[in-house]
Amino acid sequence: MKLKNIIYSTAFALLLSSCSLDYENTATISPENVWSDKVMINAFMTDIYGRMLPEWPIAANGTDEGMNGPTDMGNLARGLIDVDNQGQKWDYANIDRINFFLKQLETVTVLSDSEKKTMIGQAKFWRAWDYWGKVWATGGVPLILDVQDITNVPSLFVSRNTTSECVAQILKDLDEAIAVLPDTWTGADYGKIDKGVALAFKGRLLLQYASPLFNPSNDKVRWDQAYLANKVAVDFLKTVGKGLFNGKFEDIWYSERNNEVIMVNQYYYPDHRLDQKNIRPEPLTKDNANFNQAILPLLMAYPKKNGSKLVLDENRLKNDPAYNEQFMTDFYVDRDPRFYATVFSPGTAYPASDVLSGGMKYWNAWRKVADPKAEFGFKYTTLIFDQLGKGVGGSASGYFQLKGIDKALTIPTVYDAQTDWVEIRFAEVLMNYGECANEVGKSAEALQVLYDIRKRAGIELGTGNYGITATDQAGIRKAYMDERFIEFAYEGKRWTDIRRWKRYDLLNTIKFRSGLNAVIKNEQDLKNFDWAKDMYDPSVRKLFRFEFVECLDGDKQYQFKLDLNHWFYPVHKDVLNRNSKIEQNKEWGGTFDPLL
Structure with missing residues (x-):
């Protein structure tokens, strides 16, 4: 059974405000009474969880893992950065809430010492979690460790602590949490x-x-x-x-x-369900689609099952049919099992029982269509589900996230995942x-x-x-x-790793978001095509060839050009304008050194 008391909820925040009514309602809960009621104290803690628990990330776009669609590449990845589009605003709402909670626990009498300690430990963990997120982005931030007096306005304007001071405090919170949890x-x-x-x-x-x-x-x-x-x-x-x-x-x-x-x-239905519409292919979802499509670096990263690397010679792929056929076999057959668990490849099974019935596979492979304006006089379009009368949509790479997909979803239930x-x-x-x-x-x-x-x-x-x-x-x-x-892959860690290693060059070197199209050789083969077969069948693979696509975005101005002189994010102008004591980071024309 899933834990059903830790859910995303903001309802409890209503208890922290008050209003004036013309009559006395004895059934209401006053903020003062919260701290004499175990249930309400736990509800406050639950609300902190609900606001802060990390969710399933959709974060491949902007990395070498994937893309959300053609020309959907952010400014940071393209090197088009300034304080306006990268500035961080440092939301302290959760810090304020945690500090208030810790302050109230000092005088609570309805909890045992053991109960109070575990509450304090959880709260200090979440304070450490929040502060590290801020420091990770910009370096040192103002450390606010107690409830502020909002009537004393000058006291609200404080300077940034150094990064090392912040890290010391975060570790202190964590060590104190570890001791009592x-x-x-x-x-x-x-x-x-x-x-x-x-x-x-x-x-x-x-x-x-x-x-x-x-x-x-x-x-x-x-x-x-x-x-x-x-x-x-x-x-x-x-x-x-x-x-x-x-x-x-x-x-x-x-x-x-x-x-x-x-x-x-x-996640569980219906109170805390997961929206997975975005990461599904367009004909198998609704409202939005095609996020986290895998691009070439991720497709090639997985080794063969024997541990050896999969190597692609783009020239031979184009000019040597025998090599192309062998590479397609090496790509589909006997790969690292994590590949099949993480990435959907064209012409294989996809969990969509309402659309892909009778063992039908998802055939979003490509065919050539005459177009005198296109390069070489033709363009590629994805195959049509002829037997369904349903096009496969406007995907770019055609390779989708499988990791964590709720296999029970249908088009009407894409908002109801429970993974x-x-x-x-x-x-x-x-x-x-x-x-x-x-x-x-x-x-x-x-x-x-x-x-x-x-x-x-x-x-x-x-x-x-x-x-x-x-x-x-x-x-x-x-x-x-x-x-x-x-x-x-697809767990939201790739960008963090690239940034902490200071390896933006890993992205800049690949330049374009490239891919592999599985192209049918002879469209006549579609007439009697068995849609339940898949690319793991050698006779089926022989009907296709791989073609390398240098730029899936279709416009070469969309390429990785990350700025190698900016590693920390800037502080947003709104923060600087509101508090004259805040220094901007040195990388962005200020005086604050995030490395101290």
Whole structure:
């Protein structure tokens, strides 16, 4: 059973305001009475969860994972940045709410000491979570740790604390939370912040703080701290039964409350349902569609099942039919099992029982259409579902997200998905530990983590290393970059990783969002086509060829040109205008150094 008391809700905020009425309503709840009622105190805590629990991200656009559609590329990715379109406004609403809650708990008498401590621990975790989000974006921010007196206006205008001061306070909150939180929660409390979540987040934070974004001088002390924190997290989580999920990779999102789940947002119908309309293909959804379409770097990132890399020679693909045929086989057959669990490829199964009935596969492959204005005198359009009389829409790459898709959805129910969002998986904690191990010279530990991750994925052992060939620190560092790209695809972590590594060049080098079109060779073959067959059938693959598409956007002004001189976001002008004590970041013409 899913936890149904942690939901997104703003109703409780009404209790924090008051109004004047012409009669006395004895059934109302006054703000003062909240703190003498356990139920209402828990409701306040639930409201904090509801406002702050991370949701399923739709974040491939702007990275080398995917795109939402042609010419849908943001200003940051294109290098068109300024304070107006990148400025951060630092919303302190949740911080204010948490500070108020902590202040009220000081005088609460209806809770036992144990109950009060666990409440304080959860609140301090969420304060640390919120502050790190701000610091992650801009560097140091004003630290507000107590309820402010709004009648004392001058006291409201405070300066930015340094980044190091903020990190010290965040770690203090986390350590105090870790000291009082329970090891685990069970039953209806499952999903609340426990000791393992706080330890895992502390490890994530210290990894990010030790990474080049915050640590360009590569201070080894930071890496030592990050290594220790993540090792403590891994060791503790193992003692409470956590580990890599031992079932199919795709079932991490379908086998609820499995041992890999560390921090989770539980979705359920009807109170806390998940909207998945956007990530579905256009003919299989409604209102909006085609987000998170995979592009070439992600399609190529997954190795073969034997661990070896999949390599594409674009020239031979175009000019050598035998090579094209073999590459198509290598692309579809015997890949890393995570590929099939993460990415839908044209001509394979897609969960849409209301449209794709009778075993029919989703055939959004391409055919040529004469167009004298187009390059080479023709353009590509996707195949038509002739037997349905339904076009396949305007997708760009034709490869869609499968990870976490609620398989029971139909077009009328695309707003009703119930797939839990796992914000922190054991795999992430393990890989955070392994990456830190590499940076502190413990290469054997770092490699073992990579082997464990690939073994769980279903990659073959081979010569003993599951296809991992790295041996030195630089090679292992790259192996972690590659493996995180694969393991956490569509989990909203790619942009974070690219930024913390200061590797915008990974995007700028690929330049355009490219793809592979599966093009039918002879349209006559459509007349008697068996729509229940798929690309895993060799006889079906022979009807198609792959054609490389250099720019899926169709307009080469849409290319990655990230600015290598701006790594932290600016403070928004509204904040600067409202508070003269706030300094702008140095990268943006100010005096504040986010690295101090």
